[in-house]
Amino acid sequence: MAALAFQALPGFRDFTPRECAVRNYLFETWRSVARRCGYVEYETPIVEDTGLYLKKSGGELSSQLFRFEDQGGRDVTLRPEVTASLARLVAEHQRNFPKPLKWFEIGQCFRYEKPQKGRGREFHQFNVDIFGEAGPAADAELISLAIETMLAFGFVAGDFVVRVSDRNAWISFAEKHGIAEDRIPEFLGIIDKIEREKPEVLEAKLAALSLTVAEVKGFIADPANASPAYTAIKEDLTARGLGEFVELDLSIVRGLAYYTGVVFEVFDSSKSMRAVAGGGRYDTLISTISEGTVDLPATGFAMGDYVIRNLIEETTHAAMQMEVWLQRNFAGCDVYVVVADEEKRAESLKLVTDLRRAGISTDFPLTAAKVGKQFQNAEKAGARFALVVGAEYPELKVKILTSRTEASGTAENAVEWITDLLHQPDGPLLA
CATH class of the missing domain: 3.30.930.10 (Bira Bifunctional Protein; Domain 2)
Known part of the structure; x- marks a missing residue:
């Protein structure tokens, strides 16, 4: 490429x-x-x-x-x-x-x-x-x-x-060793790099201030x-x-x-x-x-x-x-609405809106897709639940993706029972 x-x-x-x-x-x-x-x-x-x-x-x-x-x-x-x-x-x-x-x-x-x-x-x-x-x-x-x-x-x-x-401990050290005030920043810069400096370079820099490596390292120790x-x-x-x-x-x-x-x-x-x-x-x-x-x-x-x-x-x-x-927070959504019957897409959209307004992170397929593909997309999105809207509407099924179990309810109280499910332990994500 x-x-x-x-x-x-x-x-x-x-x-x-x-x-x-x-x-x-x-x-x-x-x-x-x-x-x-x-x-x-x-x-x-x-x-x-x-x-x-x-x-x-x-x-x-x-x-x-x-x-x-x-x-x-x-x-x-x-x-x-x-x-x-x-x-x-x-x-x-x-x-x-x-x-x-x-x-x-x-x-x-x-x-x-x-x-x-x-x-x-x-x-x-x-x-x-x-x-x-x-x-x-x-x-x-x-x-x-x-x-x-x-x-x-x-x-x-x-x-x-x-x-x-x-x-302040180093400034006192510098004053006791006769380092001029205007050279103290230079001296502190040498100390700042003391662990990274090559020994010969460190020795030369300290010598320019009439100091030895032994004096400085002795003070540190x-x-x-x-x-x-x-x-x-x-x-x-x-x-x-x-x-x-x-x-x-x-x-x-x-x-x-x-x-x-x-x-x-x-x-x-x-x-x-x-x-x-x-x-x-x-x-x-x-x-x-x-x-x-x-x-x-x-x-x-x-x-x-x-x-x-x-x-x-x-x-x-x-x-x-x-x-x-990351497992708890990286998921694209909590609930993925599976539109199992395209004739129920309008009802599905209403459910999506209700769930979102209730503060539940919800996603759904924007275009028609096979049910198996929708379940795959739900898992890829990191969803915990797949809410299936099919010909049985207003009866609904929820697949709990982490445990491969399911629950059921009705569209009328979908927000309440989905909320309850969200607050129940359902596997590793809530362990």
């Missing part, structure tokens, strides 16, 4: 119905965990003024922007992450809400980087943030939500770990270098029964320049892939973006759909949980 003239661009995805169902599973899990933890949903535009991201993102981000000039001559960018947009939104509207703000968004982002496992040029992120609370209790609350999200996806202790650090904020977070999470999921790891500093304190990343325990989620405290970003007119402490994290899906699919119990959800 010849290749199609047009295909999705590299790093971009089409979502077939099943892919949409998987995406919906991620979204519904994210949304349900956030809501039960007291967060409310917001949304920001996909396109923003480029200056918003050049203001204080730093790192590689500025070189990964999908940036262009619009028809009005404005320099705009498809958002590469949500935090800067959120900071702009909060700076403008925070006076209208009691503090602390606990907000979340599920949004699409774009970065021009090499597509690979766990990374594309477009992706969806679950972003959760707290504004107006400077203490470590907010960081602990945020980390607890990250843990609860992982548990909601079916992961258990031993599957993942939250690695927590504090940039010593738990005495944990900050008071980390200690408070650990105690908070232990009180919640979540302490086993958290460990100190001073090699975590995060790449974006706006982080100011505690930072963390969620990893699978084998570290077989990049971080599943990450975030931290960014107390100065709103002040920077608002040019000093609004100053609110903030902490937040993001979880991307690529990596969490990969981890789910590679973890047997989490994958099984997702498959059960």
Whole structure:
């Protein structure tokens, strides 16, 4: 078969119905965990003024922007992450809400980087943030939500770990070792890549700052270098029964320049892939973006759909949980109306309309077809029941497709007895 003239661009995805169902599973899990933890949903535009991201993102981000000039001559960018947009939104509207703000968004982002496992040029992120609370209790609350999200996806202790650090510990280290203030971002960038850098390259970069690999790795290995904020977070999470999921790891500093304190990343325990989620405290970003007119402490994290899906699919119990959800939610309909007698098509259409108005997902053949073919279509649609309308109308039969049994009733009360059947266990889908 010849290749199609047009295909999705590299790093971009089409979502077939099943892919949409998987995406919906991620979204519904994210949304349900956030809501039960007291967060409310917001949304920001996909396109923003480029200056918003050049203001204080730093790192590689500025070189990964999908940036262009619009028809009005404005320099705009498809958002590469949500935090800067959120900071702009909060700076403008925070006076209208009691503090602390606990907000979340599920949004699409774009970065021009090499597509690979766990990374594309477009992706969806679950972003959760707290504004107006400077203490470590907010960081602990945020980390607890990250843990609860992982548990909601079916992961258990031993599957993942939250690695927590504090940039302030490294800033103190830099000051003690005579690193100039204007070179601290460079130093933090080196630490951020310490696990991925070639040994000789790492040694050379640290030597340029009059440091040795032994000094840096010795600092990372010593738990005495944990900050008071980390200690408070650990105690908070232990009180919640979540302490086993958290460990100190001073090699975590995060790449974006706006982080100011505690930072963390969620990893699978084998570290077989990049971080599943990450975030931290960014107390100065709103002040920077608002040019000093609004100053609110903030902490937040993001979880991307690529990596969490990969981890789910590679973890047997989490994958099984997702498959059960898909079985229950991916079906095209609950009821498929089989028109066994074309002379009863008008009556069939009335039944279809009544069932749909009652909130029952219903489908039917648009044109005449053999009864056997209609049953095949019902099964392909994932229907649980086939409602047969034949010459016996108003008497009706329902074939329960999962158990190969049947029930009967009349058209007059079809909605009531079909509803009753839907709420009865009928096999694996409701087990």
